[in-house]
Amino acid sequence: MAKNSSLNAASVAKQDEFYTQYKDIQNELNHYEKHFKDKTVLCNCDDPFESNFCKFFLRNFNYLGLKRLICTSYSTSSVVGKQMTLFDWMDEPVVTGNGYVMDIKEVPMANGRGVSDEDIDNLLKSKKSGVKKLKGDGDFRSEECIEYLKQADIVVTNPPFSLFREYVALLMEYDKKFLIIGNQNNITYKEIFPLIQQNKIWLGCKFGDMAFRVPDHYEPRATRFWIDENGQKWRSFGTICWYTNLDHEKRHEKLILYKNYYGNESDYPKYDNYDAINVNKVADIPKDYFECMAVPITYVDKHNPEEFDIINANDIRTNPETPVKGHGLIKDKDAVITTYAYKYDEIAKNSLTYVAEESHNYLTDRQTDRQTDRQTDRRITYARIVIRRKM
Numbered sequence: 001m002a003k004n005s006s007l008n009a010a011s012v013a014k015q016d017e018f019y020t021q022y023k024d025i026q027n028e029l030n031h032y033e034k035h036f037k038d039k040t041v042l043c044n045c046d047d048p049f050e051s052n053f054c055k056f057f058l059r060n061f062n063y064l065g066l067k068r069l070i071c072t073s074y075s076t077s078s079v080v081g082k083q084m085t086l087f088d089w090m091d092e093p094v095v096t097g098n099g100y101v102m103d104i105k106e107v108p109m110a111n112g113r114g115v116s117d118e119d120i121d122n123l124l125k126s127k128k129s130g131v132k133k134l135k136g137d138g139d140f141r142s143e144e145c146i147e148y149l150k151q152a153d154i155v156v157t158n159p160p161f162s163l164f165r166e167y168v169a170l171l172m173e174y175d176k177k178f179l180i181i182g183n184q185n186n187i188t189y190k191e192i193f194p195l196i197q198q199n200k201i202w203l204g205c206k207f208g209d210m211a212f213r214v215p216d217h218y219e220p221r222a223t224r225f226w227i228d229e230n231g232q233k234w235r236s237f238g239t240i241c242w243y244t245n246l247d248h249e250k251r252h253e254k255l256i257l258y259k260n261y262y263g264n265e266s267d268y269p270k271y272d273n274y275d276a277i278n279v280n281k282v283a284d285i286p287k288d289y290f291e292c293m294a295v296p297i298t299y300v301d302k303h304n305p306e307e308f309d310i311i312n313a314n315d316i317r318t319n320p321e322t323p324v325k326g327h328g329l330i331k332d333k334d335a336v337i338t339t340y341a342y343k344y345d346e347i348a349k350n351s352l353t354y355v356a357e358e359s360h361n362y363l364t365d366r367q368t369d370r371q372t373d374r375q376t377d378r379r380i381t382y383a384r385i386v387i388r389r390k391m
Protein backbone atom coordinates (compact mmCIF):
# COMPACT_ATOMS: atom_id res chain seq x y z
CA MET A 1 0.00 0.00 0.00
CA ALA A 2 1.27 3.49 -0.81
CA LYS A 3 2.34 5.05 2.46
CA ASN A 4 0.31 8.22 1.97
CA SER A 5 -2.88 6.27 1.55
CA SER A 6 -2.62 4.96 5.09
CA LEU A 7 -4.97 7.65 6.37
CA ASN A 8 -7.59 6.34 3.97
CA ALA A 9 -6.81 2.87 5.18
CA ALA A 10 -7.46 4.12 8.72
CA SER A 11 -10.99 4.94 7.70
CA VAL A 12 -11.50 1.63 5.96
CA ALA A 13 -10.32 -0.35 8.99
CA LYS A 14 -12.06 2.13 11.32
CA GLN A 15 -8.88 2.95 13.18
CA ASP A 16 -10.04 6.22 14.59
CA GLU A 17 -7.87 6.64 17.65
CA PHE A 18 -5.36 9.31 16.63
CA TYR A 19 -4.74 11.74 19.47
CA THR A 20 -3.78 15.27 18.53
CA GLN A 21 -0.78 17.02 20.08
CA TYR A 22 -1.28 20.18 22.12
CA LYS A 23 1.22 22.14 20.02
CA ASP A 24 -0.66 21.39 16.78
CA ILE A 25 -3.91 22.62 18.30
CA GLN A 26 -2.24 25.73 19.69
CA ASN A 27 -0.45 26.56 16.43
CA GLU A 28 -3.70 26.45 14.48
CA LEU A 29 -5.91 28.11 17.07
CA ASN A 30 -3.52 31.07 17.21
CA HIS A 31 -5.01 32.19 13.89
CA TYR A 32 -8.61 32.38 15.11
CA GLU A 33 -8.52 34.00 18.55
CA LYS A 34 -10.89 36.81 17.61
CA HIS A 35 -13.73 34.36 16.89
CA PHE A 36 -13.98 32.91 20.39
CA LYS A 37 -15.01 35.75 22.68
CA ASP A 38 -18.25 34.97 24.54
CA LYS A 39 -18.69 31.77 22.57
CA THR A 40 -19.71 28.25 23.59
CA VAL A 41 -17.14 25.77 22.30
CA LEU A 42 -17.98 22.11 21.77
CA CYS A 43 -15.34 19.38 21.42
CA ASN A 44 -17.53 16.39 20.68
CA CYS A 45 -14.99 13.61 20.11
CA ASP A 46 -12.95 14.48 23.16
CA ASP A 47 -12.42 12.74 26.46
CA PRO A 48 -12.38 15.60 28.99
CA PHE A 49 -9.54 13.92 30.88
CA GLU A 50 -7.38 13.07 27.92
CA SER A 51 -8.00 15.26 24.89
CA ASN A 52 -5.60 18.09 24.21
CA PHE A 53 -8.47 20.01 22.64
CA CYS A 54 -10.16 19.99 26.01
CA LYS A 55 -6.90 20.91 27.72
CA PHE A 56 -6.29 23.76 25.28
CA PHE A 57 -9.70 25.32 25.87
CA LEU A 58 -9.46 24.86 29.64
CA ARG A 59 -6.08 26.59 29.67
CA ASN A 60 -7.24 29.38 27.41
CA PHE A 61 -10.82 29.64 28.66
CA ASN A 62 -10.26 32.99 30.37
CA TYR A 63 -7.75 34.30 27.85
CA LEU A 64 -10.16 33.70 24.94
CA GLY A 65 -13.11 34.91 27.00
CA LEU A 66 -15.17 31.77 26.40
CA LYS A 67 -18.70 31.62 27.69
CA ARG A 68 -18.88 27.85 28.03
CA LEU A 69 -16.89 24.72 27.15
CA ILE A 70 -18.53 21.36 26.48
CA CYS A 71 -16.47 18.23 25.78
CA THR A 72 -18.05 14.85 25.15
CA SER A 73 -16.20 11.56 25.00
CA TYR A 74 -17.03 8.41 23.08
CA SER A 75 -17.38 5.20 25.04
CA THR A 76 -15.16 3.03 22.90
CA SER A 77 -12.27 5.48 22.88
CA SER A 78 -9.30 3.59 24.21
CA VAL A 79 -8.33 6.43 26.53
CA VAL A 80 -11.61 6.49 28.45
CA GLY A 81 -10.85 5.82 32.08
CA LYS A 82 -7.09 5.66 31.54
CA GLN A 83 -6.20 9.05 32.88
CA MET A 84 -8.50 9.24 35.86
CA THR A 85 -10.20 6.17 37.24
CA LEU A 86 -12.37 7.87 39.80
CA PHE A 87 -14.33 11.05 40.22
CA ASP A 88 -13.67 11.70 43.90
CA TRP A 89 -16.94 13.50 44.32
CA MET A 90 -18.98 10.89 42.44
CA ASP A 91 -17.29 7.94 44.09
CA GLU A 92 -17.71 6.14 40.82
CA PRO A 93 -15.18 4.70 38.39
CA VAL A 94 -15.06 6.02 34.83
CA VAL A 95 -16.33 3.10 32.78
CA THR A 96 -16.32 2.19 29.14
CA GLY A 97 -19.76 1.71 27.61
CA ASN A 98 -20.83 5.25 28.40
CA GLY A 99 -19.73 8.57 27.09
CA TYR A 100 -18.94 11.45 29.44
CA VAL A 101 -19.59 15.13 29.18
CA MET A 102 -17.75 18.02 30.77
CA ASP A 103 -19.76 21.23 30.75
CA ILE A 104 -18.17 24.28 32.36
CA LYS A 105 -18.82 28.00 32.50
CA GLU A 106 -15.76 29.08 34.49
CA VAL A 107 -12.17 28.02 35.05
CA PRO A 108 -10.84 29.27 38.39
CA MET A 109 -7.16 30.28 38.49
CA ALA A 110 -5.16 29.91 41.70
CA ASN A 111 -2.81 32.79 41.00
CA GLY A 112 -4.98 34.94 38.74
CA ARG A 113 -2.36 35.18 35.98
CA GLY A 114 -3.19 32.14 33.91
CA VAL A 115 -4.65 28.65 34.10
CA SER A 116 -2.01 26.16 35.27
CA ASP A 117 -2.00 22.38 34.91
CA GLU A 118 -2.72 22.24 38.61
CA ASP A 119 -5.79 24.44 38.16
CA ILE A 120 -7.00 22.05 35.47
CA ASP A 121 -6.37 18.96 37.63
CA ASN A 122 -8.19 20.55 40.53
CA LEU A 123 -11.07 21.54 38.31
CA LEU A 124 -11.42 18.08 36.76
CA LYS A 125 -11.42 16.45 40.18
CA SER A 126 -14.04 18.81 41.56
CA LYS A 127 -17.78 19.10 41.13
CA LYS A 128 -17.16 22.37 39.30
CA SER A 129 -15.93 20.39 36.27
CA GLY A 130 -19.55 19.48 35.59
CA VAL A 131 -18.40 16.07 34.36
CA LYS A 132 -21.19 13.55 34.20
CA LYS A 133 -21.99 10.29 32.57
CA LEU A 134 -24.01 10.53 29.38
CA LYS A 135 -27.08 8.34 28.95
CA GLY A 136 -25.57 6.76 25.86
CA ASP A 137 -22.16 6.10 24.34
CA GLY A 138 -21.36 9.70 23.36
CA ASP A 139 -21.78 9.17 19.63
CA PHE A 140 -21.74 12.67 18.11
CA ARG A 141 -24.86 11.66 16.16
CA SER A 142 -26.85 10.69 19.27
CA GLU A 143 -29.79 12.77 20.42
CA GLU A 144 -28.12 13.96 23.62
CA CYS A 145 -24.93 14.96 21.79
CA ILE A 146 -26.94 16.79 19.15
CA GLU A 147 -28.60 18.72 21.98
CA TYR A 148 -25.11 19.92 22.98
CA LEU A 149 -24.31 20.66 19.35
CA LYS A 150 -27.37 22.91 19.13
CA GLN A 151 -26.12 24.90 22.13
CA ALA A 152 -22.62 25.35 20.71
CA ASP A 153 -21.34 28.29 18.67
CA ILE A 154 -18.08 26.73 17.48
CA VAL A 155 -17.12 23.07 17.20
CA VAL A 156 -13.41 22.29 17.40
CA THR A 157 -11.93 18.80 17.28
CA ASN A 158 -10.21 16.05 15.37
CA PRO A 159 -13.19 13.85 14.46
CA PRO A 160 -12.99 10.15 13.55
CA PHE A 161 -11.36 9.84 10.14
CA SER A 162 -13.82 7.14 9.12
CA LEU A 163 -16.86 9.37 9.75
CA PHE A 164 -15.59 12.60 8.23
CA ARG A 165 -18.40 12.97 5.68
CA GLU A 166 -21.13 12.38 8.24
CA TYR A 167 -19.41 14.63 10.73
CA VAL A 168 -19.26 17.59 8.34
CA ALA A 169 -22.82 16.95 7.14
CA LEU A 170 -24.06 17.30 10.72
CA LEU A 171 -22.17 20.56 11.25
CA MET A 172 -23.64 21.95 8.05
CA GLU A 173 -27.15 20.77 8.95
CA TYR A 174 -26.99 22.66 12.26
CA ASP A 175 -25.26 25.64 10.65
CA LYS A 176 -22.30 25.55 13.04
CA LYS A 177 -19.00 27.35 12.92
CA PHE A 178 -16.18 24.84 13.13
CA LEU A 179 -12.47 24.11 12.98
CA ILE A 180 -11.66 20.43 12.55
CA ILE A 181 -8.78 18.22 11.47
CA GLY A 182 -9.12 16.12 8.33
CA ASN A 183 -7.02 14.74 5.57
CA GLN A 184 -6.30 16.27 2.18
CA ASN A 185 -8.08 13.46 0.37
CA ASN A 186 -11.33 14.69 1.94
CA ILE A 187 -11.10 17.67 -0.46
CA THR A 188 -12.09 15.42 -3.37
CA TYR A 189 -15.13 13.84 -1.68
CA LYS A 190 -18.37 14.59 -3.46
CA GLU A 191 -19.85 15.62 -0.10
CA ILE A 192 -16.97 18.02 0.66
CA PHE A 193 -15.69 19.57 -2.56
CA PRO A 194 -18.97 21.30 -3.49
CA LEU A 195 -18.87 23.03 -0.07
CA ILE A 196 -15.33 24.25 -0.80
CA GLN A 197 -16.32 25.32 -4.29
CA GLN A 198 -19.20 27.40 -2.88
CA ASN A 199 -16.92 28.97 -0.23
CA LYS A 200 -19.04 27.46 2.54
CA ILE A 201 -15.97 25.78 4.01
CA TRP A 202 -12.25 26.24 3.39
CA LEU A 203 -8.91 25.02 4.62
CA GLY A 204 -7.25 26.26 7.77
CA CYS A 205 -3.59 27.22 8.04
CA LYS A 206 -1.56 24.07 8.63
CA PHE A 207 -1.31 21.81 5.58
CA GLY A 208 0.98 18.77 5.55
CA ASP A 209 2.73 16.72 8.21
CA MET A 210 1.22 15.92 11.58
CA ALA A 211 2.01 13.26 14.19
CA PHE A 212 -0.55 11.64 16.49
CA ARG A 213 -0.35 9.42 19.56
CA VAL A 214 -2.03 6.07 18.93
CA PRO A 215 -3.17 3.35 21.35
CA ASP A 216 -0.95 0.46 22.43
CA HIS A 217 -2.84 -2.07 20.37
CA TYR A 218 -2.12 -0.30 17.06
CA GLU A 219 0.19 -2.44 14.94
CA PRO A 220 3.66 -1.13 14.12
CA ARG A 221 4.16 0.05 10.55
CA ALA A 222 7.19 0.19 8.29
CA THR A 223 6.94 3.95 7.83
CA ARG A 224 5.61 6.90 9.76
CA PHE A 225 5.40 4.89 12.96
CA TRP A 226 7.58 5.05 16.08
CA ILE A 227 7.60 4.36 19.80
CA ASP A 228 8.99 7.11 22.00
CA GLU A 229 11.16 6.79 25.11
CA ASN A 230 8.03 6.48 27.26
CA GLY A 231 6.75 3.56 25.22
CA GLN A 232 4.07 5.74 23.57
CA LYS A 233 3.21 4.70 20.00
CA TRP A 234 3.02 7.40 17.32
CA ARG A 235 1.85 7.61 13.72
CA SER A 236 2.29 10.50 11.34
CA PHE A 237 0.75 11.56 8.05
CA GLY A 238 1.96 13.96 5.39
CA THR A 239 -1.57 14.77 4.28
CA ILE A 240 -3.25 16.50 7.21
CA CYS A 241 -5.12 19.77 7.05
CA TRP A 242 -7.77 21.71 8.93
CA TYR A 243 -11.24 22.42 7.60
CA THR A 244 -13.09 25.47 8.82
CA ASN A 245 -15.67 28.13 8.13
CA LEU A 246 -13.96 30.67 10.41
CA ASP A 247 -12.15 33.39 8.53
CA HIS A 248 -8.37 33.70 8.87
CA GLU A 249 -5.71 35.94 7.35
CA LYS A 250 -3.98 33.32 5.21
CA ARG A 251 -7.04 32.95 3.02
CA HIS A 252 -6.72 36.60 1.99
CA GLU A 253 -3.06 36.39 0.98
CA LYS A 254 -2.28 37.00 -2.69
CA LEU A 255 -0.73 34.24 -4.76
CA ILE A 256 2.61 35.37 -6.16
CA LEU A 257 2.59 34.33 -9.82
CA TYR A 258 5.28 34.83 -12.42
CA LYS A 259 4.43 32.57 -15.40
CA ASN A 260 2.78 33.66 -18.64
CA TYR A 261 0.34 31.63 -20.69
CA TYR A 262 0.73 33.66 -23.88
CA GLY A 263 3.96 32.61 -25.54
CA ASN A 264 3.96 29.28 -23.63
CA GLU A 265 0.62 27.85 -24.79
CA SER A 266 1.99 24.34 -25.33
CA ASP A 267 2.83 24.07 -21.61
CA TYR A 268 -0.87 24.43 -20.84
CA PRO A 269 -2.77 21.94 -23.04
CA LYS A 270 -6.57 21.93 -23.14
CA TYR A 271 -8.70 19.08 -21.85
CA ASP A 272 -10.66 16.98 -24.32
CA ASN A 273 -13.84 17.05 -22.26
CA TYR A 274 -13.63 20.34 -20.38
CA ASP A 275 -13.11 23.91 -21.45
CA ALA A 276 -9.99 24.44 -19.35
CA ILE A 277 -6.23 24.41 -19.66
CA ASN A 278 -4.15 22.06 -17.51
CA VAL A 279 -1.72 23.57 -15.00
CA ASN A 280 0.67 21.09 -13.42
CA LYS A 281 1.84 23.08 -10.42
CA VAL A 282 0.24 25.82 -8.36
CA ALA A 283 3.38 27.90 -8.99
CA ASP A 284 2.76 27.58 -12.75
CA ILE A 285 -0.65 29.29 -12.69
CA PRO A 286 -0.24 31.90 -15.42
CA LYS A 287 -0.77 35.50 -14.44
CA ASP A 288 -2.13 36.51 -17.84
CA TYR A 289 -4.92 33.90 -18.27
CA PHE A 290 -8.51 34.76 -17.44
CA GLU A 291 -10.38 31.62 -18.53
CA CYS A 292 -10.75 28.31 -16.70
CA MET A 293 -7.61 26.56 -15.46
CA ALA A 294 -7.43 23.08 -13.95
CA VAL A 295 -4.96 23.15 -11.08
CA PRO A 296 -3.70 20.58 -8.54
CA ILE A 297 -5.83 19.83 -5.48
CA THR A 298 -3.17 21.47 -3.31
CA TYR A 299 -4.35 24.81 -4.71
CA VAL A 300 -7.12 24.78 -2.09
CA ASP A 301 -4.48 25.50 0.54
CA LYS A 302 -3.69 28.77 -1.27
CA HIS A 303 -7.20 29.74 -2.33
CA ASN A 304 -8.03 33.39 -1.87
CA PRO A 305 -11.71 33.95 -2.71
CA GLU A 306 -11.03 37.57 -3.67
CA GLU A 307 -8.57 36.47 -6.38
CA PHE A 308 -10.06 33.33 -7.91
CA ASP A 309 -13.42 31.60 -8.21
CA ILE A 310 -13.53 27.84 -7.92
CA ILE A 311 -15.65 26.53 -10.78
CA ASN A 312 -17.75 23.38 -10.84
CA ALA A 313 -16.16 21.31 -13.61
CA ASN A 314 -19.60 20.09 -14.70
CA ASP A 315 -20.35 23.63 -15.85
CA ILE A 316 -17.51 23.62 -18.39
CA ARG A 317 -18.05 20.24 -20.04
CA THR A 318 -17.42 20.44 -23.78
CA ASN A 319 -18.44 16.88 -24.54
CA PRO A 320 -22.12 16.11 -23.89
CA GLU A 321 -21.18 12.48 -23.25
CA THR A 322 -19.05 13.41 -20.26
CA PRO A 323 -21.15 12.48 -17.23
CA VAL A 324 -22.03 15.06 -14.57
CA LYS A 325 -19.88 14.28 -11.51
CA GLY A 326 -21.10 14.77 -7.96
CA HIS A 327 -17.70 16.04 -6.82
CA GLY A 328 -17.38 18.76 -9.49
CA LEU A 329 -13.67 18.08 -10.12
CA ILE A 330 -11.82 17.06 -13.26
CA LYS A 331 -10.60 13.54 -12.64
CA ASP A 332 -10.66 9.89 -13.73
CA LYS A 333 -10.95 8.82 -17.36
CA ASP A 334 -12.74 11.99 -18.43
CA ALA A 335 -9.70 14.05 -17.50
CA VAL A 336 -8.06 13.14 -20.76
CA ILE A 337 -5.91 15.41 -22.88
CA THR A 338 -5.21 14.48 -26.49
CA THR A 339 -3.06 16.95 -28.29
CA TYR A 340 -0.25 16.87 -30.75
CA ALA A 341 1.21 19.81 -28.96
CA TYR A 342 1.25 18.01 -25.64
CA LYS A 343 4.81 17.41 -24.57
CA TYR A 344 4.35 14.00 -23.04
CA ASP A 345 7.98 13.31 -22.23
CA GLU A 346 8.44 16.63 -20.58
CA ILE A 347 5.33 16.15 -18.46
CA ALA A 348 6.42 12.65 -17.43
CA LYS A 349 9.73 14.11 -16.33
CA ASN A 350 7.97 16.90 -14.47
CA SER A 351 5.62 14.51 -12.73
CA LEU A 352 8.39 13.74 -10.29
CA THR A 353 8.45 17.40 -9.43
CA TYR A 354 4.78 17.72 -8.91
CA VAL A 355 4.52 14.63 -6.76
CA ALA A 356 7.01 16.32 -4.50
CA GLU A 357 5.30 19.67 -4.76
CA GLU A 358 1.93 18.25 -3.84
CA SER A 359 3.63 16.24 -1.09
CA HIS A 360 0.95 13.61 -1.35
CA ASN A 361 0.18 10.96 -3.92
CA TYR A 362 -3.45 10.15 -4.10
CA LEU A 363 -3.79 6.49 -4.83
CA THR A 364 -6.53 7.23 -7.33
CA ASP A 365 -4.33 9.78 -9.04
CA ARG A 366 -1.56 7.27 -9.38
CA GLN A 367 -3.97 4.79 -10.84
CA THR A 368 -5.30 7.29 -13.33
CA ASP A 369 -1.79 8.38 -14.16
CA ARG A 370 -1.02 4.82 -15.16
CA GLN A 371 -3.86 5.00 -17.62
CA THR A 372 -1.72 7.15 -19.91
CA ASP A 373 -1.97 5.67 -23.34
CA ARG A 374 1.38 6.21 -25.02
CA GLN A 375 0.16 4.85 -28.38
CA THR A 376 -2.46 7.50 -28.92
CA ASP A 377 -0.68 10.16 -26.89
CA ARG A 378 -3.73 10.52 -24.69
CA ARG A 379 -3.00 11.40 -21.13
CA ILE A 380 -5.18 11.52 -18.05
CA THR A 381 -3.98 14.09 -15.56
CA TYR A 382 -4.02 14.02 -11.79
CA ALA A 383 -7.29 15.13 -10.15
CA ARG A 384 -7.76 18.82 -10.78
CA ILE A 385 -9.76 21.74 -9.42
CA VAL A 386 -11.01 24.30 -11.91
CA ILE A 387 -10.39 27.95 -11.08
CA ARG A 388 -10.92 31.23 -12.87
CA ARG A 389 -9.34 34.54 -12.03
CA LYS A 390 -11.74 37.20 -10.86
CA MET A 391 -11.79 40.20 -13.12
Ligand SMILES: C[S@@+](CC[C@H](N)C(=O)[O-])C[C@H]1O[C@@H](n2cnc3c(N)ncnc32)[C@H](O)[C@@H]1O
Pocket residue numbers: 016017018019020044045046047051052053073074076077078138139140141157158159160161163
Ligand atom coordinates in the same frame (compact mmCIF):
# COMPACT_ATOMS: atom_id res chain seq x y z
C1 LIG B 1 -9.05 11.02 15.43
S1 LIG B 1 -9.52 10.66 17.11
C2 LIG B 1 -9.23 12.19 17.86
C3 LIG B 1 -9.46 12.23 19.33
C4 LIG B 1 -9.37 13.63 19.92
N1 LIG B 1 -10.38 14.49 19.32
C5 LIG B 1 -8.01 14.20 19.66
O1 LIG B 1 -7.89 14.99 18.72
O2 LIG B 1 -7.06 13.85 20.36
C6 LIG B 1 -11.26 10.56 16.92
C7 LIG B 1 -11.99 10.21 18.19
O3 LIG B 1 -13.37 10.11 17.90
C8 LIG B 1 -13.91 9.01 18.62
N2 LIG B 1 -15.10 8.54 17.91
C9 LIG B 1 -15.20 7.53 17.02
N3 LIG B 1 -16.46 7.41 16.62
C10 LIG B 1 -17.17 8.36 17.25
C11 LIG B 1 -18.54 8.73 17.25
N4 LIG B 1 -19.41 8.09 16.51
N5 LIG B 1 -18.91 9.76 18.04
C12 LIG B 1 -18.03 10.44 18.80
N6 LIG B 1 -16.72 10.13 18.85
C13 LIG B 1 -16.30 9.10 18.07
C14 LIG B 1 -12.79 8.00 18.66
O4 LIG B 1 -12.98 7.12 19.75
C15 LIG B 1 -11.57 8.89 18.80
O5 LIG B 1 -11.24 9.09 20.14
